Amino acid sequence: MTIREVAERAGVSVATVSAVINENKYVSDELRSRVLQAIRDLDYRPNRWAKSLATGKGYTIAYVVPDITNPIFSQITKGIQEVANGQNYSVILCSTNFDSPTLQRYVDWILEMRVDGVVFTGSHHQQSLDEMIRIVKAGIPLAAAMAPGSAEFVDRILINDQEAACQAVTILQNQGCHAVAFLGVSESTTSLKRLRGYQEAVTVYSPELTAFGADFTWQDGYTAMQAILSRGCLFDGVFAGSDLMALGAAAALREHSRRIPDDIQLMGFDNTYAHLADSPFQSMAIPAFDIGKTAADVVFWRMNDRQRPPTTTTLQARLVGPAAASRKGEFQQQ
Amino acid sequence: MTIREVAERAGVSVATVSAVINENKYVSDELRSRVLQAIRDLDYRPNRWAKSLATGKGYTIAYVVPDITNPIFSQITKGIQEVANGQNYSVILCSTNFDSPTLQRYVDWILEMRVDGVVFTGSHHQQSLDEMIRIVKAGIPLAAAMAPGSAEFVDRILINDQEAACQAVTILQNQGCHAVAFLGVSESTTSLKRLRGYQEAVTVYSPELTAFGADFTWQDGYTAMQAILSRGCLFDGVFAGSDLMALGAAAALREHSRRIPDDIQLMGFDNTYAHLADSPFQSMAIPAFDIGKTAADVVFWRMNDRQRPPTTTTLQARLVGPAAASRKGEFQQQ
DNA sequence: CTGTTAGCGCTTTCAT
DNA sequence: ATGAAAGCGCTAACAG
Numbered sequence: 001m002t003i004r005e006v007a008e009r010a011g012v013s014v015a016t017v018s019a020v021i022n023e024n025k026y027v028s029d030e031l032r033s034r035v036l037q038a039i040r041d042l043d044y045r046p047n048r049w050a051k052s053l054a055t056g057k058g059y060t061i062a063y064v065v066p067d068i069t070n071p072i073f074s075q076i077t078k079g080i081q082e083v084a085n086g087q088n089y090s091v092i093l094c095s096t097n098f099d100s101p102t103l104q105r106y107v108d109w110i111l112e113m114r115v116d117g118v119v120f121t122g123s124h125h126q127q128s129l130d131e132m133i134r135i136v137k138a139g140i141p142l143a144a145a146m147a148p149g150s151a152e153f154v155d156r157i158l159i160n161d162q163e164a165a166c167q168a169v170t171i172l173q174n175q176g177c178h179a180v181a182f183l184g185v186s187e188s189t190t191s192l193k194r195l196r197g198y199q200e201a202v203t204v205y206s207p208e209l210t211a212f213g214a215d216f217t218w219q220d221g222y223t224a225m226q227a228i229l230s231r232g233c234l235f236d237g238v239f240a241g242s243d244l245m246a247l248g249a250a251a252a253l254r255e256h257s258r259r260i261p262d263d264i265q266l267m268g269f270d271n272t273y274a275h276l277a278d279s280p281f282q283s284m285a286i287p288a289f290d291i292g293k294t295a296a297d298v299v300f301w302r303m304n305d306r307q308r309p310p311t312t313t314t315l316q317a318r319l320v321g322p323a324a325a326s327r328k329g330e331f332q333q334q
Numbered sequence: 335m336t337i338r339e340v341a342e343r344a345g346v347s348v349a350t351v352s353a354v355i356n357e358n359k360y361v362s363d364e365l366r367s368r369v370l371q372a373i374r375d376l377d378y379r380p381n382r383w384a385k386s387l388a389t390g391k392g393y394t395i396a397y398v399v400p401d402i403t404n405p406i407f408s409q410i411t412k413g414i415q416e417v418a419n420g421q422n423y424s425v426i427l428c429s430t431n432f433d434s435p436t437l438q439r440y441v442d443w444i445l446e447m448r449v450d451g452v453v454f455t456g457s458h459h460q461q462s463l464d465e466m467i468r469i470v471k472a473g474i475p476l477a478a479a480m481a482p483g484s485a486e487f488v489d490r491i492l493i494n495d496q497e498a499a500c501q502a503v504t505i506l507q508n509q510g511c512h513a514v515a516f517l518g519v520s521e522s523t524t525s526l527k528r529l530r531g532y533q534e535a536v537t538v539y540s541p542e543l544t545a546f547g548a549d550f551t552w553q554d555g556y557t558a559m560q561a562i563l564s565r566g567c568l569f570d571g572v573f574a575g576s577d578l579m580a581l582g583a584a585a586a587l588r589e590h591s592r593r594i595p596d597d598i599q600l601m602g603f604d605n606t607y608a609h610l611a612d613s614p615f616q617s618m619a620i621p622a623f624d625i626g627k628t629a630a631d632v633v634f635w636r637m638n639d640r641q642r643p644p645t646t647t648t649l650q651a652r653l654v655g656p657a658a659a660s661r662k663g664e665f666q667q668q
Numbered sequence: 669c670t671g672t673t674a675g676c677g678c679t680t681t682c683a684t
Numbered sequence: 685a686t687g688a689a690a691g692c693g694c695t696a697a698c699a700g
Binding site: 049077081105114278 | 379380381382383384386387392402403405408409411412415424425426427428429431436439440442443445446447448552578581584585588607610612613
């Protein structure tokens with residue numbers, strides 16, 4: 001089913017058919033309706049490959065992400081989709097599963113596909129930076145969402161980690177906490193920023209109230225909390241690096257017969273699971289959907305101005321309390 | 335950067351360059367190395383659009399999904415990716431957010447893109463069926479994962495809902511439960527199958543031990559559990575339609591001072607959140623990753639045999655208990 | 669207003 | 685073993 005067949009059937013030239021489809025040239029009503037009829041008769045659909053080849057535009061943007069299973073990242077995906085689809089672009093998902101060869105293959109593919117733009121959420125590993133460089137060098141607009149600090153050569157969308165952490169701890173203090181523990185992740189620049197915010201908020205910084213895991217998982221939260229508990233120091237608040245860590249911490253606290261929120265105030269980060277806990281806790285919500293939207297906006301914006309120096313957009317995390325939390329988890333199977 | 339420039343630089347014809355790249359014709363070592371060198375020098379990458387146009391193959395398969403945020407669906411995505419990438423195909427994500435126009439736009443797009451295959455997870459609404467029909471009519475191989483029963487005209491990948499439900503209830507009974515309550519979803523064929531399995535397992539079927547929500551959410555589980563509790567009938571086990579429902583049910587039970595698992599044995603379905611609960615419960619795990627893999631396999635298989643009548647593949651749900659559950663939730667931020 | 673035609677970059681006979 | 689050239693389906697000057 002080609003444009004030529006449509007043209008023949010309608011008794012016009014291919015140029016006319018093209019003009020009708022793209023509505024970019026004046027065509028008499030007479031011919032237009034004949035063409036439209038032929039298109040319907042034949043159930044014709046323009047071939048995107050040919051169109052892209054001829055125009056040099058693919059109308060696709062790629063989203064590179066380490067793990068689509070992560071709720072934050074799938075929310076970001078949604079945000080990207082929302083604005084991309086609004087501009088008639090489609091989004092190609094490149095989920096690398098934290099695997100180097102996979103990441104590299106995807107970037108190769110992105111380069112071959114002549115994708116119009118890329119949103120990138122990577123890790124702090126060097127490879128992420130290298131791959132971003134390859135994309136940028138190829139002249140493809142790229143926005144890095146929640147990128148590590150070292151990615152200043154590219155448009156970035158960040159959240160106010162330090163400030164948010166400071167706010168979170170301050171809120172706990174205002175709610176009556178005298179000593180807030182901090183559960184972080186070593187080797188994470190994000191966690192480091194939050195630690196700074198924490199230090200900013202506490203009047204005196206006691207290292208024995210902090211503990212660090214290898215990652216933002218339940219297990220890391222559990223272990224870190226145990227570590228602090230075993231030190232025997234007093235505390236009445238806990239600020240965890242992620243909701244999953246908070247959940248792990250809650251389990252550890254429970255084993256030590258500390259009650260939430262009676263004995264201990266718990267605060268998570270990212271608001272992915274806070275409302276599902278037995279004793280719902282507060283959490284600083286990462287505006288993941290908006291991050292996605294903003295990242296896509298930045299990509300489109302960059303498409304029209306390739307010269308401007310790299311930009312940084314900072315979005316605000318916001319507190320979500322047990323009261324405010326909607327318990328309506330979305331889960332539909334069919 | 336075109337194949338012609340590479341050819342000129344290497345002092346050969348474009349046909350030779352093409353042959354070197356695709357390794358499908360004999361080329362002397364001499365020329366091959368000159369070509370490869372030129373490719374490196376120019377950092378040349380073949381243009382996928384042109385290639386696809388010339389060959390009629392796009393090496394992409396699309397995954398249509400109502401909501402990528404749903405952990406089950408993102409697991410399926412991973413499975414699809416795994417096999418697709420293994421065959422050098424890429425996966426395009428079409429997340430419709432349960433929105434009709436979006437779904438339609440995506441299918442239009444799939445048709446224009448001349449995608450090589452489609453994996454479809456839809457709802458039980460008529461539109462899903464209609465869109466699947468459009469795709470199939472266009473001659474594109476399509477596998478429906480967890481599709482409603484009415485989609486027999488297409489390759490399907492299902493799970494043994496009825497049998498799994500029967501097993502789940504039987505397990506509860508073997509663990510000492512005398513009366514198991516059932517929390518389902520009205521208007522869901524999946525839930526209906528599970529209800530049948532439930533009925534199969536219980537010796538006497540008491541409708542007052544069942545309740546149905548509008549969806550598989552926390553809230554629905556909470557409300558349904560409340561409904562049963564308010565009837566005052568005795569029960570010592572609960573089989574919920576999803577882990578989220580189970581979590582909601584747990585909250586309701588807690589409010590009525592019923593302890594898990596001391597007073598009540600709780601069983602979820604899908605194993606998405608069971609291990610995160612305060613009192614971890616059992617759950618029938620949906621093999622989502624395998625569903626994705628199988629669906630993709632079926633698509634590839636269908637690509638090579640378009641005549642064979644539609645197939646149905648059934649995968650087994652399996653029990654995951656609190657003991658077996660790994661508490662290592664995956665959650666990495668950066 | 670409409671049609672002719674030359675590409676877009678790659679593959680693939682078919683000669684040589 | 686290599687190259688010339690004819691497409692793949694569409695767009696966009698350019699002519700009329």
